[in-house]
Amino acid sequence: xxxxxxxxxxxxxxxxxxxxxxxxxxxxxxxxxxxxxxxxxxxxxxxxxxxxxxxxxxxxxxxxxxxxxxxxxxxxxxxxxxxxxxxxxxxxxxxxxxxxxxxxxxxxxxxxxxxxxxxxxxxxxxxxxxxxxxxxxxxxxxxxxxxxxxxxxxxxxxxxxxxxxxxxxxxxxxxxxxxxxxxxxxxxxxxxxxxxxxxxxxxxxxxxxxxxxxxxxxxxxxxxxxxxxxxxxxxxxxxxxxxxxxxxxxx
Amino acid sequence: xxxxxxxxxxxxxxxxxxxxxxxxxxxxxxxxxxxxxxxxxxxxxxxxxxxxxxxxxxxxxxxxxxxxxxxxxxxxxxxxxxxxxxxxxxxxxxxxxxxxxxxxxxxxxxxxxxxxxxxxxxxxxxxxxxxxxxxxxxxxxxxxxxxxxxxxxxxxxxxxxxxxxxxxxxxxxxxxxxxxxxxxxxxxxxxxxxxxxxxxxxxxxxxxxxxxxxxxxxxxxxxxxxxxxxxxxxxxxxxxxxxxxxxxxxxxxxxxxxxxxxxxxxxxxxxxxxxxxxxxxxxxxxxxxxxxxxxxxxxxxxxxxxxxxxxxxxxxxxxxxxxxxxxxxxxxxxxxxxxxxxxxxxxxxxxxxxxxxxxxxxxxxxxxxxxxxxxxxxxxxxxxxxxxxxxxxxxxxxxxxxxxxxxxxxxxxxxxxxxxxxxxxxxxxxxxxxxxxxxxxxxxxxxxxxxxxxxxxxxxxxxxxxxxxxxxxxxxxxxxxxxxxxxxxxxxxxxxxxxxxxxxxxxxxxxxxxxxxxxxxxxxxxxxxxxxxxxxxxxxxxxxxxxxxxxxxxxxxxxxxxxxxxxxxxxxxxxxxxxxxxxxxxxxxxxxxxxxxxxxxxxxxxxxxxxxxxxxxxxxxxxxxxxxxxxxxxxxxxxxxxxxxxxxxxxxxxxxxxxxxxxxxxxxxxxxxxxxxxxxxxxxxxxxxxxxxxxxxxxxxxxxxxxxxxxxxxxxxxxxxxxxxxxxxxxxxxxxxx
Numbered sequence: 004x005x006x007x008x009x010x011x012x013x014x015x016x017x018x019x020x021x022x023x024x025x026x027x028x029x030x031x032x033x034x035x036x037x038x039x040x041x042x043x044x045x046x047x048x049x050x051x052x053x054x055x056x057x058x059x060x061x062x063x064x065x066x067x068x069x070x071x072x073x074x075x076x077x078x079x080x081x082x083x084x085x086x087x088x089x090x091x092x093x094x095x096x097x098x099x100x101x102x103x104x105x106x107x108x109x110x111x112x113x114x115x116x117x118x119x120x121x122x123x124x125x126x127x128x129x130x131x132x133x134x135x136x137x138x139x140x141x142x143x144x145x146x147x148x149x150x151x152x153x154x155x156x157x158x159x160x161x162x163x164x165x166x167x168x169x170x171x172x173x174x175x176x177x178x179x180x181x182x183x184x185x186x187x188x189x190x191x192x193x194x195x196x197x198x199x200x201x202x203x204x205x206x207x208x209x210x211x212x213x214x215x216x217x218x219x220x221x222x223x224x225x226x227x228x229x230x231x232x233x234x235x236x237x238x239x240x241x242x243x244x245x246x247x248x249x250x251x252x253x254x
Numbered sequence: 255x256x257x258x259x260x261x262x263x264x265x266x267x268x269x270x271x272x273x274x275x276x277x278x279x280x281x282x283x284x285x286x287x288x289x290x291x292x293x294x295x296x297x298x299x300x301x302x303x304x305x306x307x308x309x310x311x312x313x314x315x316x317x318x319x320x321x322x323x324x325x326x327x328x329x330x331x332x333x334x335x336x337x338x339x340x341x342x343x344x345x346x347x348x349x350x351x352x353x354x355x356x357x358x359x360x361x362x363x364x365x366x367x368x369x370x371x372x373x374x375x376x377x378x379x380x381x382x383x384x385x386x387x388x389x390x391x392x393x394x395x396x397x398x399x400x401x402x403x404x405x406x407x408x409x410x411x412x413x414x415x416x417x418x419x420x421x422x423x424x425x426x427x428x429x430x431x432x433x434x435x436x437x438x439x440x441x442x443x444x445x446x447x448x449x450x451x452x453x454x455x456x457x458x459x460x461x462x463x464x465x466x467x468x469x470x471x472x473x474x475x476x477x478x479x480x481x482x483x484x485x486x487x488x489x490x491x492x493x494x495x496x497x498x499x500x501x502x503x504x505x506x507x508x509x510x511x512x513x514x515x516x517x518x519x520x521x522x523x524x525x526x527x528x529x530x531x532x533x534x535x536x537x538x539x540x541x542x543x544x545x546x547x548x549x550x551x552x553x554x555x556x557x558x559x560x561x562x563x564x565x566x567x568x569x570x571x572x573x574x575x576x577x578x579x580x581x582x583x584x585x586x587x588x589x590x591x592x593x594x595x596x597x598x599x600x601x602x603x604x605x606x607x608x609x610x611x612x613x614x615x616x617x618x619x620x621x622x623x624x625x626x627x628x629x630x631x632x633x634x635x636x637x638x639x640x641x642x643x644x645x646x647x648x649x650x651x652x653x654x655x656x657x658x659x660x661x662x663x664x665x666x667x668x669x670x671x672x673x674x675x676x677x678x679x680x681x682x683x684x685x686x687x688x689x690x691x692x693x694x695x696x697x698x699x700x701x702x703x704x705x706x707x708x709x710x711x712x713x714x715x716x717x718x719x720x721x722x723x724x725x726x727x728x729x730x731x732x733x734x735x736x737x738x739x740x741x742x743x744x745x746x747x748x749x750x751x752x753x754x755x756x757x758x759x760x761x762x763x764x765x766x767x768x769x770x771x772x773x774x775x776x777x778x779x780x781x782x783x784x785x786x787x788x789x790x791x792x793x794x795x796x797x798x799x800x801x802x803x804x805x806x807x808x809x810x811x812x813x814x815x816x817x818x819x820x821x822x823x824x825x826x827x828x829x830x831x832x833x834x835x836x837x838x839x840x841x842x843x844x845x846x847x848x849x850x851x852x853x854x855x856x857x858x859x860x861x862x863x864x865x866x867x868x869x870x871x872x873x874x875x876x877x878x879x880x881x882x883x884x885x886x887x888x889x890x891x892x893x894x895x896x897x898x899x900x901x902x903x904x905x906x907x908x909x910x911x912x913x914x915x916x917x918x919x920x921x922x923x924x925x926x927x928x929x930x931x932x933x934x935x936x937x938x939x940x941x942x943x944x945x946x947x948x949x950x951x952x953x954x955x956x957x958x959x960x961x962x963x964x965x966x967x968x969x970x971x972x973x974x975x976x977x978x979x980x981x982x983x984x985x986x987x988x989x990x991x992x
Contacts, residue, residue, distance in 0.1 A: 042862040
C-alpha cells in the first residue's frame with residue numbers, strides 16, 4: 004500500500020495548498036458520483052407555482068429559510084460560553100440547543116484513526132518486514148545492463164551505469180527512504196519476471212511521488228527498462244537463485 | 255414519453271450538446287424576441303468510454319458545398335443503395351463497401367444511438383506529439399528546484415516518441431541543443447529584441463523542411479522527424495534530465511529595490527518561431543513556466559523598479575497602465591501565429607504577485623491552452639495540476655487532443671462554418687450562438703425539424719487522426735401560436751451559462767456597470783415575456799418551473815468574480831474568466847453558483863441553499879466554488895473540535911462527522927483540473943470569508959432584528975440579498991412603464 008497515500012499540501016509556500024495524492028491514487032480514479040446537487044430552490048417570494056415535483060434535488064424542506072410573515076420564536080445566537088456542551092454521543096447530558104437525537108451508540112474503542120485535519124488515505128504503516136537488500140536490487144539491474152551492452156550504444160550504457168552507481172550511493176548513504184527502497188525492490192522483481200509494463204509503472208509512480216529522492220538516477224532505470232524490453236528473450240537471463248523473499252507487489 | 259429534463263440529460267450524455275431552447279422558434283424575428291438567444295453548449299470530445307472508434311472513413315455528401323456526413327437523420331433506400339442528405343437533400347450513392355447493407359444490417363452511423371460517432375482515418379504519417387518547455391530562471395532556488403523536479407518527472411509521463419525541447423530565459427534567452435554528447439550547447443539571444451521567424455531560422459541554422467525535399471520531387475515532403483532542438487524523449491531523456499538538473503538561477507544580480515529582468519516576451523516569441531520553422535501544422539504544446547512578470551523587452555508588463563507596482567484595475571480604468579496595450583499586442587500576435595500553425599500555448603504562472611496574465615491571456619485563450627495560476631512551483635497545487643495535464647484515459651493515451659477543427663453544418667443555407675481549436679480536452683466546451691434566418695411568417699421548413707451537424711477533426715494523442723461527428727435535431731415551432739411549447743423546452747441551466755459567457759465577453763471590452771445593466775435588462779425582458787402576472791401587481795408574478803432557477807443564477811452571476819472585479823487583480827479576473835469559458839456546463843454552474851453540502855448529526859449529508867441561513871453552529875458545511883473546496887465548521891462543532899472530543903472513544907461518531915466532509919472533498923480534489931485551493935476553516939476564522947462572501951446574505955447586520963430569523967449567521971455586507979433582488983425584479987417585470 005506504499006503507493007496509495009495522500010499528504011498535506013505545502014502551506015508555507017502556497018496559500019491553502021490542497022493535499023497531494025500519490026500517483027497510485029490518481030491513476031486508480033474515483034467511482035463515486037460527483038457532488039453537484041443543489042439545495043432546494045428558494046420558495047423565494049412565491050416565484051414558483053405550487054411545490055415542484057420532479058425537481059432534481061432531494062426535497063429537504065427542512066432547510067429552506069423561513070420568510071415572509073412567518074415568525075418563529077426569536078432565537079438569539081448564543082455567544083460561546085466557557086462550558087462547552089459535548090457533542091451528542093448517547094451518554095451525555097442533554098444539549099442546550101438540543102436539535103438532534105444522539106445517533107452514536109457506545110462503540111468499542113476505535114483504532115487510532117488519522118488526524119482529521121488533513122484528508123488522509125491509508126497511511127503506510129511501519130513495516131515489520133526487513134528492508135530490501137541493495138545487492139538483490141542492483142544485481143538485477145546490472146544483469147539487465149550487461150544484456151543491453153550488445154545492442155545499445157556505449158554512451159547510453161555508460162550513462163545508465165553512471166546512474167546505477169548514483170542509486171547505489173544514495174542507497175548506502177541512507178538518503179533513500181524505506182518506501183523508495185521497497186518500491187525499487189518491487190520494480191526489480193517485475194523486471195526479473197519480464198513484466199515490463201508493471202516495472203515501468205512502478206518507475207513512474209516513484210518519479211511522481213518521490214521525485215526529490217529519485218530524480219537523479221531514475222531516468223537511467225527508465226531507459227534500462229525501455230532497452231531491455233526490446234531485447235530478445237535469450238539475451239536476457241536473470242540469475243535464478245534469489246535470497247530476498249518475494250514481496251507482495253502492486254497492492 | 256420522457257420529460258424535458260430527461261430528454262436534455264440523455265442528449266447531453268450521448269452528444270455533449272445542450273441548447274438554450276429545445277424547440278426552436280421558426281423565424282428570425284421571433285428568435286430575437288426570446289431574449290435568450292438560440293445557442294448551444296458543445297463539448298466536442300466529451301468522454302465516451304462506451305463509444306468504440308470506427309475504423310473506416312466517414313461517408314460524405316457528394317455536393318461540394320455540403321459534404322455533410324452520413325447520419326441517422328438521413329433517408330436511406332436500401333434497395334437502390336442511395337441515401338438522401340438531410341441538409342441539402344442531395345441523393346448520394348453509397349460507396350462500394352456498403353453493398354451489403356439492408357434494413358436489418360445497418361452500418362453504425364445510421365443507428366440513432368450513434369448520433370455521436372468517432373472515425374479513425376488513416377491519412378498521412380502519424381506525427382509525434384511535440385512539447386516545448388519555456389522555463390523562467392528568475393526565481394528563488396527553492397522554487398526553481400521544485401520546477402526542475404516537476405519537469406524531470408514529466409519526462410517519465412511523456413510517450414517515448416514525443417519530441418521535447420527546452421528554452422530557458424532570464425535576462426537572456428537560451429535555446430538548448432539536445433542530444434549533443436558530453437557537452438551542453440545553447441544559443442543565447444538578447445532579451446530586449448524580438449526576432450521574426452525567418453531571423454530565428456537563420457540564427458539557429460535551421461533549414462526549411464520543403465527546401466530539403468524540393469530537388470527530389472517527392473510528392474509529400476516529409477518534415478524532419480527531429481532537429482537539434484526538439485528530440486524524441488526516448489533518445490534524450492537522460493541528457494535532458496541532467497540538463498534540467500544543472501539549471502541555475504539566472505546569474506544576473508538583482509539590486510535592492512528592483513525586479514529581476516525577465517525577457518518573457520522574447521522567450522515566448524522564440525518558442526513560437528522555433529515551432530513555426532520546424533513543425534508547422536502539426537500538434538504541439540508550448541508550455542511556459544513563469545515565476546514573475548516580464549520586465550524587459552517586447553511584452554514587458556511592468557518596469558524593473560519595485561516601487562512601481564504592476565497595473566491594477568484602478569490603473570486600467572484611469573488609463574494609467576503604461577505597458578498594457580503594447581504588450582497585449584505582442585502576445586496577441588504570438589497567439590495568432592501559434593494558432594495558425596495548430597500550436598497550443600500553455601501558461602503556468604506561479605508567483606505571489608501578478609505575472610501579466612491579463613496581457614498574455616490571448617495565448618491560452620486563442621490556442622486552447624491551459625492557464626494555471628499558483629503561488630509557487632513548490633506547491634501541491636502546481637505539481638498536481640501539472641501532473642494532470644498528462645492524465646491518461648482508459649486506453650492509456652493522453653486525454654489532450656491537438657490541432658482540431660470544428661465544422662458546423664446546418665439546413666437551409668447549405669453552407670458550413672469552420673473554427674480551429676489547437677488544443678482540446680474532454681471537458682473543453684464551446685458556446686455556439688445560432689441565428690435563425692427564416693423570414694417572419696414564412697412556413698416552417700419541410701419535415702418540421704431543424705438539424706445541426708458538428709464535425710470535429712483532430713489529432714488524437716496516439717498520433718491517429720480522428721473525426722467525431724455529432725448530428726442532432728430539434729423541432730421548429732411557430733412562436734406566435736406555440737409559445738408554450740417553446741417555453742416548456744427552455745433549459746435554464748444552459749441558458750444561464752450561455753448568457754453568462756456573453757456577459758463575460760462584454761466585460762472584456764465594456765465598463766462593469768454597463769455589463770450588469772445589460773444583464774439585468776435581459777433578465778427583466780425574459781420575465782416580462784415568460785412570466786405570469788397582472789400588470790403593476792408584483793405579488794402576482796409567477797415563473798413556471800422551467801424558468802424558476804434562472805433568476806437565482808443571474809443573481810449569483812452578478813456577484814461572481816467573472817463580472818465583479820473588485821477584490822481581484824486583473825490577473826485573477828483573467829484567470830477566472832479563462833476557466834469559466836472553457837469548462838462544461840456542470841463545472842461552469844458550480845463556478846457561478848457554488849454547491850453547498852451540510853453535515854450534521856441530524857441525518858445524512860444533504861445539499862443546502864447557498865444562503866446565510868444554512869450556516870448553523872452545529873453543522874459542517876462543504877462548499878465547492880470550483881476554484882476552492884472549503885470546509886466550514888459551525889461554532890459549536892469548532893468548539894468540540896478544539897476541545898478534542900474526536901479523540902475520545904465514546905465520541906467516535908463525532909470523529910466520523912468531522913471526517914465525512916473531508917472524504918467528500920477528497921473526491922472532488924481527485925479529479926478536478928486545475929487543482930483547487932483547499933480551505934479548512936470555522937466560525938470566526940479569517941478564511942471563512944470565502945464562504946460568507948458567496949452565500950446569499952439573506953440576513954445582514956441591517957435586517958438582523960427585523961424578523962425572527964430562526965437560524966443562520968448575519969453577514970456584514972451591504973450587498974443586496976436574493977430576496978431583495980427578486981422583489982425588485984418582479985416590480986420591474988410587471989411595471990407597465992417598462
